[in-house]
Amino acid sequence: MRAMAKKKPKKPSNVIAQNKRARFDYQLLETFEAGIALSGWEVKSLRMGKADLADSYVLMKDGEAWLLGAHIIPLDTASTHFVTDPQRTRKLLLHKKELAKILAATQQKGQTCVCTELYWKGHLVKARIALAMGKKAHDKRDTEKERDWSRQKQRIIRDNVKQ
Numbered sequence: 001m002r003a004m005a006k007k008k009p010k011k012p013s014n015v016i017a018q019n020k021r022a023r024f025d026y027q028l029l030e031t032f033e034a035g036i037a038l039s040g041w042e043v044k045s046l047r048m049g050k051a052d053l054a055d056s057y058v059l060m061k062d063g064e065a066w067l068l069g070a071h072i073i074p075l076d077t078a079s080t081h082f083v084t085d086p087q088r089t090r091k092l093l094l095h096k097k098e099l100a101k102i103l104a105a106t107q108q109k110g111q112t113c114v115c116t117e118l119y120w121k122g123h124l125v126k127a128r129i130a131l132a133m134g135k136k137a138h139d140k141r142d143t144e145k146e147r148d149w150s151r152q153k154q155r156i157i158r159d160n161v162k163q
Contacts, residue, residue, distance in 0.1 A: 016046050016118040016125070021052035024140065026114060026132035034065065034127045035093035041084055043071050046125055047162040051118055058092065058101050058113035058129050067115055067127065092127060104132045
């Protein structure tokens, strides 16, 4: 009889929200880490994991980067003396060189900038943004085929190891 291996305790994940759709719809070229200017109620909501990046993207305006479409759901316990707009435009904090690189890339045809993930870095909220190029329909099919084949390979390997 084999001894049961002890499970290691899970390390708490620092990821708040992911934009999985971006990986499917776009070919991600280069990623950047950006800070986000948030208000107090937004940070509290993020601690509770109430964020959605499904339709979010980054807009360059006046030499600054802005996160649009990120949905942070306000908590029920939030104070009522200020307006809580769940989809407000949030400023992204980047270095000038990074801003220039993103601006130059987004002005090229076919490239955009999307937010792929929100995560904790210490006590700060960071956003991982990526320069992306849209995939065509046949590219998406190829991605699905590769994913399915890798799953099948894992099953075959796992079945062979058990025997």
